[in-house]
Amino acid sequence: MRRALDYAHMPPPGLPLGFLVVAPWFGVVAGLVAAWYGGAVFASRWNPATLAVVHFLTLGFLTMTMAGSLLQILPAVAGLPLRCPLRLAVWICPLLGAGGTLLAAGFLSGRPILFAIAWALLAGAFALLFTCLVPTLCQRTLAMPAVAHIVAGMRGAVAVLAVCIAAGLALAAWLAGGPAVPVPPLVDSHAALGFAGWVAPLVMAVGFQVIPMFQGTDPFSAAARRCVPLLFLALAAWVAGRWLDAGWRTAAALAGALVATAWALQACALLLGRARTRSAPGTAHWLLSLASLVAAAWLFAWPGEPSDARTVAVGAFFLAGFAMTAVHGMLYRIVPFLVWHHLREHAPPGTRLPKFADLIGPQRQRAQWWWHGAAVVAALGACVYAPLAPGAGLLLAAASVRVGLDVGAPVLRHRRALRFDGRG
Numbered sequence: 001m002r003r004a005l006d007y008a009h010m011p012p013p014g015l016p017l018g019f020l021v022v023a024p025w026f027g028v029v030a031g032l033v034a035a036w037y038g039g040a041v042f043a044s045r046w047n048p049a050t051l052a053v054v055h056f057l058t059l060g061f062l063t064m065t066m067a068g069s070l071l072q073i074l075p076a077v078a079g080l081p082l083r084c085p086l087r088l089a090v091w092i093c094p095l096l097g098a099g100g101t102l103l104a105a106g107f108l109s110g111r112p113i114l115f116a117i118a119w120a121l122l123a124g125a126f127a128l129l130f131t132c133l134v135p136t137l138c139q140r141t142l143a144m145p146a147v148a149h150i151v152a153g154m155r156g157a158v159a160v161l162a163v164c165i166a167a168g169l170a171l172a173a174w175l176a177g178g179p180a181v182p183v184p185p186l187v188d189s190h191a192a193l194g195f196a197g198w199v200a201p202l203v204m205a206v207g208f209q210v211i212p213m214f215q216g217t218d219p220f221s222a223a224a225r226r227c228v229p230l231l232f233l234a235l236a237a238w239v240a241g242r243w244l245d246a247g248w249r250t251a252a253a254l255a256g257a258l259v260a261t262a263w264a265l266q267a268c269a270l271l272l273g274r275a276r277t278r279s280a281p282g283t284a285h286w287l288l289s290l291a292s293l294v295a296a297a298w299l300f301a302w303p304g305e306p307s308d309a310r311t312v313a314v315g316a317f318f319l320a321g322f323a324m325t326a327v328h329g330m331l332y333r334i335v336p337f338l339v340w341h342h343l344r345e346h347a348p349p350g351t352r353l354p355k356f357a358d359l360i361g362p363q364r365q366r367a368q369w370w371w372h373g374a375a376v377v378a379a380l381g382a383c384v385y386a387p388l389a390p391g392a393g394l395l396l397a398a399a400s401v402r403v404g405l406d407v408g409a410p411v412l413r414h415r416r417a418l419r420f421d422g423r424g
Helices: 014-022 024-042 048-078 092-109 112-137 144-175 183-215 227-244 249-272 283-301 308-346 362-382 386-413
Strands: none
Touching (some): 014 024, 014 048, 014 092, 024 048, 024 092, 024 362, 024 386, 048 112, 048 144, 048 183, 048 308, 092 112, 144 183, 144 227, 183 283, 227 249, 249 283, 308 362, 308 386, 362 386
């Protein structure tokens, strides 16, 4: 059964919307950097331009949207009120954005001072984020039994994020001239924790709520809910195998690919099970995202020493194909929902309110899907044919511009009513 949202504990809309309307513009910057540096971005994961693009997407776009979504979903879905001063929470967004930008600039310029400043800003941003999330996630409410699998997935993802950030800060400190670190295993662990321990499980956990809610599907089965903890187990085994240089880490990667595939197949079955869900806005985003997740998982897990092209293709499938596509689809539903709900709750009597579907028309979401789908195809092509790289970057930037304008329009249109005022 679907659980009703807990509107009483929702934070002021300005808090999550501050993250969600800013994030797409980091995708624009990532696309422009990829277009400028061209084939070098898709030649090797160690290229400075590649690292800059990856961190614009992971810190600037994905973590920005996921942090904003968590601050909204924990109170609304799990009934867990935020346990942090809201005036403190609003600093997470600017610190995270500035830190991610300076980190990417450090990769492009090679200047240690930029890594040092980025380290300080990112450490502050994540300290504030964990100060908000950890006490909130440690609460228990009457709603917990119904959403235990969602909250458990979020708890696990946040815990893995903490380890991922610790590894990233150690690497940033080394780049700034600090103590030496074991770079290859630390980089591999940092990437695996971020992709398979933070982004994928959080999308899966949030999907348990938003796919039935916004796409009108039946709820996920109990078996599908076990996929998130199983993915954490496979990740832990792979990271341990990487540090021990053990051959059995391939088995852990294959197990993780099986888990991701099982969850994706369940989600596809729900999305394609009824005519109205197949045609619902956002379903195309989810289907492209799920196909990309499966492709990324099996390409990574396939036995043998991966080539540069294969490694970069895994990143393209995962970041552009899976993560960005899923988040784009959710932004087109979550942002207008937040605007519509707040207007409905706070508009003076007799005020004519816009319809939820009119805040961002479904045709705009479908048009953006075509732009982003073209960007994903071009990015995958650029992994094997470098001349496609500038076009892939421009397409990614154009698709991200569309998202930024589409989700920003209703917020700007109703900005006076949505002004962050510190009240619940």
